[in-house]
Structures are given as structure tokens and as C-alpha cells.
Amino acid sequence: MSDEPRFTFGRGQKLRGRGAFKPVIDARACSDGGAIAVHGCPNNGSANRIGISIGRRAGTAARRNRIKRMIREAYRLSQHELPHTAPGPYDLVVIVRAHEPLGLDEYRTRLADAMRHIHATWQKRTNRRNATEAKPRTAPTDLESPPGV
């Protein structure tokens, strides 16, 4: 941590396995950005993890590989600017729609916008849950006044 931040992208930062994608999508925190849509969900680990889901409608295998590598490169280069604190590091699932492949900078801005949106969503959710636990089943009315803000 004392060193300069490095831009690695190892196996621990990838979503792996058949069962890893479904809970993230079922968490229903999604930011739709046209060409790509990002689902997010806090995990209990120490760092953000990302998984890319790209269907056959996006093109042939070579084209799908190309888009996937661009998104991965965009995530790799901007991983330290993305939020990974507060409600926790996130598991991300990027859903790729059918589109013409974009440039690297375009993917970086879209990814950052989506991450900000998801981060805000989860901050709101955790604040609401803390409020309801603080005053159990007495006041469902004061949803818009969470304490501590």
C-alpha cells in the first residue's frame, strides 16, 4: 500500500465459476449505459471483482473477444479511480449489448459513470437499513430522514 499503485489484473479480481454471476444480477442494482449495462453488489472480500457477460448477439467470437478485452483493459487502467469503500468492495457484472466496438476512453468513462451510480445506490440502501434497525417497527414514515447524514 505504501508503494505506487500498480495496474494489475489477476485472477482474484475476476468473477469465476458458474454460481458467481447470478447473485450479483439478482441483487437488482443496475446501471444501464446503452452499449454496456453494469450490475453491482457488495462482496465480503477485500477488492472489487468484475465479470463480463457477452451474448452471441454482440457478434462473432473474434468480435466478442475484442470487446471483452477492451472492457477489461478499461477496468484495469481505471480500477483505482473506481469506488471500493463504504458499503464494501463490489462484485460487478458487465452485460454487453450489441454495438459497434468503441474506443478505450469511451469504455472508461462509461464504466466510471456506472460505478458511481451503483455506489450511490448501495450507500442509500445501507443507510435505509440502518435507520430501520435503529427504530424497529415504530416509524416507517421517516424514510427520508436517515440519521447521521
Add this chain to the structure above:
RNA sequence: GCACCGGAACGGUCGCUUGGAAUCCACCCGGGUUCCAAGAGGAAAGUCCGAGCACGACAGGACAAGGUGGUGGGUAACGCCCACCGGCCCGCUGCUGGGUCAGGGACAGUGCCACAGAAAAUAGACCGCCUUGCCGGGGCUUGCCUCGGCAGGGUAAGGGUGAAACGGUGCGGUAAGAGCGCACCGCUCGAUCGGCGACGACCGAGGCACGGCAAACCCCACCUCGUGCAAACGCAAACAGUUCUCGCUUGAGACCUUCGGGCUUCAAGCGCCUGCGGUCCGCAGGUUUGGGAACGGGUAGCGCGCUUGAGCCGUCGGGCAACCGACGGCCUAGAGAAAUGGCCGUUGCCCCGAUGCUCGCGCAGACGCGCGGGUGUUGGGGAACAGAACUCGGCUUAGCGGUGCUCGC
């Protein structure tokens, strides 16, 4: 149109996967860091054929089902490749050259051939042509000619239909005709010669019989056991299954009894198990609606199969070629929500524009202008189709650039 070749290269930097080495953390499993090496294709694609490999089945044979189909060769094998033969098309004509063909059998049998047409398959006869008899009319040279009708016979030349009409053209022949006869061509059969063979050349005979469709059923010859690396094999959570086990002592009560005892409930103690706790002590709970152990099968998961192979490169030799042999050298991707990427620079390739030099042709004949080719400088642009998933040999499809030959404009 055919054949062949290429599918960018180098460097820097940030990353990914695999392998190796060093080092650090960790009881083990494993993980981190640094360095080094390697890292998509001609189609990796479609999954259309053929194999290897794995498992299951299988004495042998036959049937069924599917596939292939000129001949000879190549190959591990093929529906692939090479050479040749034959048919068709194109060009040329002094030679033959190029393209293309699922190219066995229609005397084994069954079936189909719409419409049109007289007739569509052991031929048959609508209009015709010719002829005989009878009846009627006309003509005149009075026994012939001609016209019409009815009945009978001979023909298949001509007509029109059709994709296709039972050899074609010509001459002879005939009442009219007809392979009825002859010549050439086609067809069938036979002999000889050449060729491993498909077949070809040539000679003779037959007077023509045998329409087309088998990518219609079918017959003949040959080939094929089925399933597929998510195969197969190893380790193995969870859930379910099977088996075993859950004790000892004392006291009290109920029941049975062959009076030896058996069975069960409650309470206490010892033992055992679980949790708290670093350990002992201790505390709490459990000790048959539950717990523990073992077993085989095996899911998730992990490993293996997994990359040395009918392999690649070079030289020499054999063969018309496909291909084969000998020798030498090389090791060259192994992922698993799935690794080969991003950025920068230089060079090479292609296109466009500007410009310099040079060559050829045309106009002009002094300069010059236009077109085409080669080469240099500079600016801008582009680079397709497409990503290994067990591995090979082919085919097909997608698609960029170049070279050579040929054809057309």
C-alpha cells in the same frame, strides 16, 4: 478463369496465461515477489466426410438400415487427391488446347411420361397417298378418263403436336410406299491388334431389333458395430441409501416369568460426546423423534485425458503426378464466464494527391501536350475474413493482397 505465395516485422512500456529458476510467507494444502522462455489460423469457422483414441457390444454368417459408383494409382483411411478413358460445352483447325460431369445397370421386375397430339411404348392409323368392288353424276374418241358416296385392302412418304414420334441424308425402286436395295453416317454383334484396365484402332456381318427417367422404387458390386474427450479414469463436500454402535454401577416403581432372570421408566454417580475457553479446572447441554462410525455408488468441485504427432524444416533420390523413401536438424499454445491485449515509435505492403528523373507510344515535328510503365521524395488514408477448446487427413464456405499463365473488352 486456373495455379502458386503471403497473412506483417522490430523496439519500448503497462498487463494476461503456461512452464522453469531463485526467494519469501505458511504445520499442510497453497500463495506472493523477481528474472527468463513460449503463447491463435489459412481458413482455428461450418461440422459435410474419413481416421486415431476411449468405453460398451461382438464366434461365424445372413437380413434390415445407410453410403459410394468409369479405369488405374496415392493414402492409415475417405465421398479426398493425382493420372488416364468416355460424354457434353467453348476456342482453334497445321497439332489439338481449356472447362465441366453423383460417369454401374432400363433384356430382372414394378412404376411415371401432365398439356398438346391420331398415336407416348408387346405400337397404332386422324387427315392423307395408292388400290379393288358396288352405286350415282359428268365428259367424249364407247371403253377409257374424272367427280362424289359406301364397303374392303395396301402403306407409313407428307401434315400438324410435343422435351421426346420406333434410325438420318441422298439415289434407286414401287400402284403408292417402306432398309425393299445401294452409298455414307449412326446402332448392334463378332474377329484381330494395342493397352494392367476403362477403352481405342481396324476389318467383317446384321438390315435396325433396344424411347427417356434409376439425384422414382429397385438390381448388381463394394464399404459401414454403436456412442462420443461434457468419452474414459482418479480424488471427493452436501443430500439420500445400507450396515454397525450409543456403555457401567446403585436405588425405587410397573409388567412378564420355567423363580435363574428378562424388559422398561425415573433419579443419582462414573464414563463418553458437543459448545464456551489458549490449556487444566469449571460451567451449560446431550447420551434413542437424536448422535457417531464404516461402506459402495457417485453429484457439485478438483485432477488426469492434454499435447511427440500418420509432426515440422532442409538436402538428396524414386515417380508424369498425387505421393513415397533415406539422411540431418527442431520441440512449436494448452484456456476453462474461457489466456495472445492496450498505448507509443520505426520500417515494410496497398490506395489517393503533389512533385523530380527516365523509357515507350500518339499529336506535333524546335519548344511542348496527352496516355501508359519504371523509380525517388513528401502529405494523407487503409490492412479483410476471422479466435484454438482431444488430435490429425480432406472437403466446403468467408475473405485481403501479390506473382505467373490464358481468355475477353
Add this chain to the structure above:
RNA sequence: UGGCCCGUGGUGUAAAGGUAGCACAAGUGGUUUUGGUCCAUUUAGUCUUGGUUCGAAUCCAAGCGGGCCAG
């Protein structure tokens, strides 16, 4: 990855190798004060490319597109 099936107007569906139909939809005209109903009429198709055949939606081959199953 492996296996199986199917492609006919815009939609749904027929058609033994011999003229591609039917219904709904769409367009135009008529009927009606207008709309609907009804009547008449028009447009539009065999997934693509080759081959067999006199002739192909049908038979054969290759490709393209879509769907289903195993895991």
C-alpha cells in the same frame, strides 16, 4: 461441444414432379350522414446457389437463417 428438426405473400397454413392456392392483414373503389359491417378489385411469396429432369415448392448437393434436446 455433440445430437435432432424446420424454412411457402406482412401473419397463419395448403398443394402425389405438370397454372403456386386459402383465410386474416394492407391498399383502392363502392354502399353509409360518418365509422363499422358488407361487396368488388389490386399488391405481395416457395430461404440462397448449383445440379438431375422436357419440366422442380417438391428430388439431390452445398450454403444461409431459425428452433429444440443433453450437459
